[in-house]
Amino acid sequence: MTDTRLYLITPPKLDPKPFGETLKSALDAGDVASLQLRLKDVPEEDIARAVDVLMPIAQSRDVAFLLNDRPDLAAKFGCDGVHIGQEDTPYAEARAIVGPERIVGVTCHDSRHLAMEAGEAGADYVAFGAFYPTTTKEPKTRCEIDVLSWWAEVMVVPCVAIGGITVANALPLVQAGADFLAVSSGVWDYTDGPAAAVKAFNKLFK
């Protein structure tokens, strides 16, 4: 049995009501640690509406609900945390906004240095990637698996792997010691559907 758990990331554009039904079936299919709402280039009211619909679905199933990019909205909406990248609100400011009880995760690309900085500052997790090709986002870097295994070996701050992760290519990341696999299209676009993807990922973690 490994300690790896699934961290789902929503598609960058979605219609909350129908997506909410898809989300229910995915979360009811197996263990999911967290869901990140990651809407890009949309007005705040679209984020608010998606939070209204999707956050109760996640939280009622003990799935942590994180918001991408916006610590101010994460605090305003009562999300469980926020994910910030290197071009978003700096960690110290994000932590001051959301407080000590909420999760703050930080993008660290392929950089041991960025991850050590974030970990020492108090980040609740560091995210490395992209490990595989992805069309969901133009990642700034590719990350080698040895960065992940080094971190898992020597550090205690949880590490997240992200970028092009699928059921077919996830095992080396699990074996390297990733605490979480952050997955978007590998679940939402899975051939047999998101629920089957959640089941298949959880089988890999056994």
Ligand SMILES: Cc1ncc(COP(=O)(O)OP(=O)(O)O)c(N)n1
């Ligand atoms: C878990 C996780 N890891 C990395 C990212 C990427 O964040 P960022 O670099 O800020 O890019 P955008 O997602 O904001 O386009 C993430 N969102 N989640």
Ligand SMILES: Cc1ncsc1CCOP(=O)(O)O
């Ligand atoms: C947000 C993000 N950051 C680096 S790669 C990526 C996209 C993750 O989506 P997918 O799992 O579909 O590659």
Ligand SMILES: [Mg+2]
């Ligand atoms: Mg960001």
